[in-house]
Amino acid sequence: MIERFAERLADWQKRHGRHDLPWQQRGPYETWISEIMLQQTQVQVVIPYFNRFVASFPSEEVLAAAPIDDVLAHWAGLGYYSRARNLHRAAQVIMQEHQGSLPNDLEALIALPGIGRSTAGAIVSLGFGARGVIQDGNVRRVLSRVFCISGDLSKSIAQNQLWDLADTLTPDGGAESKVHAQAMMDLGSLICRRSKPKCEACPVADDCQALQRNAIAKFPERKQVKQRQDELWVMLQLVNANEETLFIKRPSPGIWGGLYSPPIGLSLNQLAADLLGNEQIETEYAGAINHTFSHFRVRIEHYVASVNAADVRVGEWCRTERFQKGVPAPIQHILSREEIK
DNA sequence: TACGCGTGGGA
DNA sequence: TTCCCAAGCGT
Structure with a gap:
């Protein structure tokens, strides 16, 4: 030695x-x-x-x-x-x-x-x-x-x-x-x-x-990182008459496990059906962000809909700027930025 | 053993 | 822009 x-x-x-x-x-x-x-x-x-x-x-x-x-x-x-x-x-x-x-x-x-x-x-x-x-x-x-x-x-x-x-x-x-x-x-x-x-x-x-x-x-040798297919997620921000947003605790283990965010899924129709049953709602497109995880990339499209809080049985309602629990960084970014469109 | 698991810095 | 990767661990 x-x-x-x-x-x-x-x-x-x-x-x-x-x-x-x-x-x-x-x-x-x-x-x-x-x-x-x-x-x-x-x-x-x-x-x-x-x-x-x-x-x-x-x-x-x-x-x-x-x-x-x-x-x-x-x-x-x-x-x-x-x-x-x-x-x-x-x-x-x-x-x-x-x-x-x-x-x-x-x-x-x-x-x-x-x-x-x-x-x-x-x-x-x-x-x-x-x-x-x-x-x-x-x-x-x-x-x-x-x-x-x-x-x-x-x-x-x-x-x-x-x-x-x-x-x-x-x-x-x-x-x-x-x-x-x-x-x-x-x-x-x-x-x-x-x-x-x-x-x-x-x-x-x-x-x-x-x-x-x-x-x-x-030294050390570079190790190759295999790229996974990009994904597309939709986030449905439900807003009630008090301008409060619905937050749901994310399952763990999993991405952002234990943190809170508006409902995220693969399809707007599926999300709306899960949250509101078969009721028809009108959603407005509010922008999108691209985010890179350690092992894949995702585009998150942001939609907003006004709803009656009594129609939703899960999650908790809070104004976004007052929400005190943990929110994933890119979701915090979406919710706090000035909405362009 | 290989993969799932976040985010931001630096080249 | 795109890529690697930073005081790793759990399964």
């Missing part, structure tokens, strides 16, 4: 790494919340969500006792809403089985919903200051370059190599492990970036096999 890799990395981290992120210098609870929010989500996007979330839910106990609608309202716009549902369930498990505070051992953490191997390692090292191994996108990119790991890094063959390397490089001491975990992520984020890496400023450039081969751009 490489001589003094962790030592040089730690020295760099203390001078040039990130030390002022809002979840640093806090406790295991804040580390946990931040790690869940940061899954597949960029740091700058997470920061305002994190601050609002921990202000409203400052402990496992408060989070566990909160209504799921409140938790999801704080998550609205952040995406991957199963993270919030799992977070809430995990808080309740913590109250019932772990005396109200996050467990500090790896296996107990992984047993909680929403916490996998990498998040558990991050909580152990960053949250508890004990030895823990992490494996996120930054670490994968650094390791794939330093050791020239080729192929799709999400495949098990590469995963085994990466976890072995990450474990080997992690120092034994708890305090050193914590610095190391932060250092690997900071190196990947600030120096060993996806594009235009700053190799001249890298503390472990001498150890980097990809750099020595002048092949930085070849």
Whole structure:
């Protein structure tokens, strides 16, 4: 193994790494919340969500006792809403089985919903200051370059190599492990970036096999994303005599599971039939948006109809600007924008 | 193992 | 515009 890799990395981290992120210098609870929010989500996007979330839910106990609608309202716009549902369930498990505070051992953490191997390692090292191994996108990119790991890094063959390397490089001491975990992520984020890496400023450039081969751009390999067929959805905004809109809780699991929106379906006629029986209603086209999900694209056409609230038996009525529960980002955008046509 | 699961940033 | 992908996990 490489001589003094962790030592040089730690020295760099203390001078040039990130030390002022809002979840640093806090406790295991804040580390946990931040790690869940940061899954597949960029740091700058997470920061305002994190601050609002921990202000409203400052402990496992408060989070566990909160209504799921409140938790999801704080998550609205952040995406991957199963993270919030799992977070809430995990808080309740913590109250019932772990005396109200996050467990500090790896296996107990992984047993909680929403916490996998990498998040558990991050909580152990960053949250508890004990030895823990992490494996996120930054670490994968650094390791794939330093050791020239080729192929799709999400495949098990590469995963085994990466976890072995990450474990080997992690120092034994708890305090050193914590610095190391932060250092690997900071190196990947600030120096060993996806594009235009700053190799001249890298503390472990001498150890980097990809750099020595002048092949930085070849690692990690791009993985191909298969495109799914585009979809067309229609959203029917029913408005009553009080100018209130009908919101329905979306099923989970599923897209936007647990969030609220006006009824969405594949056909206007089907939606109207489901909501109002066979009554004829007059709808007005109010525009459309295109939205890209992680795995497909959709065009959402927006229709508005005035109805008698007594004719609808599901959902809840509220003026759009006063609705306090979680609404998906593109739906919020449709409902809050100036209607052009 | 492969897919489902959001949103926004950056090239 | 289009694409990749960012502190991944659950099934």
